[in-house]
Amino acid sequence: MSEFFDSLETRDPQARQAQLLADLPHQIAHAQTHTAAFAEILQSVDAAGITSLAVLATLPVTRKHDLQARQKALREQAGSNELFGGFSALVRGPQMPRIFASPGPIYEPDGATKDYWRAARGLYAAGFRSGDLVHNAFSYHMTPGAFLMESGAHAIGCTVFPAGVGQTEQQLEAIAQLKPSAYLGTPSFLRILVEKALESGSDISSMRKGLVGGEAFPPSLRDWFTERGLNVYQSYATADLGLIAYETSARQGLVLDEGVIVEIVRPGTGDPVAEGEVGELVVTTLNPGYPLIRFATGDLSAVLAGSCPTGRTNTRIKGWMGRADQTTKIRGMFVHPGQVATIAKRFPEVVKARLVVSGEMANDLMTLKVETTSTDAALDHKISEAIRDVTKLRGDVQRVSPGTLPNDGKVIEDARSYQ
Numbered sequence: 001m002s003e004f005f006d007s008l009e010t011r012d013p014q015a016r017q018a019q020l021l022a023d024l025p026h027q028i029a030h031a032q033t034h035t036a037a038f039a040e041i042l043q044s045v046d047a048a049g050i051t052s053l054a055v056l057a058t059l060p061v062t063r064k065h066d067l068q069a070r071q072k073a074l075r076e077q078a079g080s081n082e083l084f085g086g087f088s089a090l091v092r093g094p095q096m097p098r099i100f101a102s103p104g105p106i107y108e109p110d111g112a113t114k115d116y117w118r119a120a121r122g123l124y125a126a127g128f129r130s131g132d133l134v135h136n137a138f139s140y141h142m143t144p145g146a147f148l149m150e151s152g153a154h155a156i157g158c159t160v161f162p163a164g165v166g167q168t169e170q171q172l173e174a175i176a177q178l179k180p181s182a183y184l185g186t187p188s189f190l191r192i193l194v195e196k197a198l199e200s201g202s203d204i205s206s207m208r209k210g211l212v213g214g215e216a217f218p219p220s221l222r223d224w225f226t227e228r229g230l231n232v233y234q235s236y237a238t239a240d241l242g243l244i245a246y247e248t249s250a251r252q253g254l255v256l257d258e259g260v261i262v263e264i265v266r267p268g269t270g271d272p273v274a275e276g277e278v279g280e281l282v283v284t285t286l287n288p289g290y291p292l293i294r295f296a297t298g299d300l301s302a303v304l305a306g307s308c309p310t311g312r313t314n315t316r317i318k319g320w321m322g323r324a325d326q327t328t329k330i331r332g333m334f335v336h337p338g339q340v341a342t343i344a345k346r347f348p349e350v351v352k353a354r355l356v357v358s359g360e361m362a363n364d365l366m367t368l369k370v371e372t373t374s375t376d377a378a379l380d381h382k383i384s385e386a387i388r389d390v391t392k393l394r395g396d397v398q399r400v401s402p403g404t405l406p407n408d409g410k411v412i413e414d415a416r417s418y419q
Helices: 013-034 036-041 064-075 120-125 145-156 168-178 187-200 219-227 337-345 379-391
Strands: 099-102 106-109 133-136 159-162 182-185 209-212 231-238 242-247 254-256 260-265 279-285 295-301 328-330 333-335 352-360 363-371 396-400 412-414
Touching: 013 036, 064 106, 120 145, 120 231, 120 242, 133 145, 133 168, 145 159, 145 182, 145 242, 168 187, 182 187, 187 209, 187 219, 187 231, 219 231, 231 254, 242 260, 242 279, 337 352, 337 363, 337 379, 363 379, 379 396
Parallel strands: 133 159, 133 182, 182 209, 209 231, 352 412, 363 396
Antiparallel strands: 099 106, 231 242, 242 254, 260 279, 279 295, 328 333, 352 363
């Protein structure tokens, strides 16, 4: 039996890149034609000319709050039955078997095509195979997580027990009687199940593999499961985009899915960072039903050099490394990562910038650390003026050598004492 879900996973990287870039103009044109939102957002864009990542990076970024704002505005229009803010190309009925709601609320359409969320690839890499009985403990209430994973399991040929969340004792009883071989759900709930089983003596020994998501999955917890006979892998997916990346048996980062184009950008901007630098994940999906173009996930990650040792040739990312939205209130004013980027862009001498907020409550101190090799004595004063112009707040400037600032994706660091 093949270790790979299909031949796409092992194709030549240049061939993959060429195919993605060939598909990209068609997807952009499709979004412009079939969704009201992208007809407006990309109204001046010539889709046929978007044939490289560099040109893609010139398009505007769409964020979660844009989805929410457009959905709310259209819902409030008299006589409107548009729930998705003009972003969906699907039509209610057979094309759209379900509608989901995520916190906000933000509504997401479900498509009728097989493995609509493309989750099967991640499940297959985690060892799920046809005939497996899968205990699905993602929530089946309003949000799409359970259905996202269930559709992938069905595409492989698995049978699914829709366990949902909670009722731990009943779940342990079902596991003991049904003897599923695999788990889907959050890592925290799996730990609860394992601990309760150890306390009560419930037999969950049939469950030997799992795919988790929705939360951070540190190596320490992964090793905890391994010590107890569970081989658990992580996935990275969202309600808007479906599967973005998945872990393999190599345990060296997450491999990107074949149906997405991923960029890593400086938080608060749409500007790509250098390979290996931590930034925000921006995803363009090739899903025609919900064709999101340059959709910012709000999550931090970084590209790993080289290919996966398993033979999968797609780009790898480090996985989830925190949230990109570092908006901070300073002296009663909100300061955004995009404002820090705006300041840095005014000065070609500045390689990288990081705003550090220190002091105690009601006594905030703001220092912009800038990487530069410049010896211009007037630079500090010019940057200070820019800080005040952009943020309406006074701040100090501290020069540091290039490469000094941490590679953690932080543009604003809140180092204040809250005690």
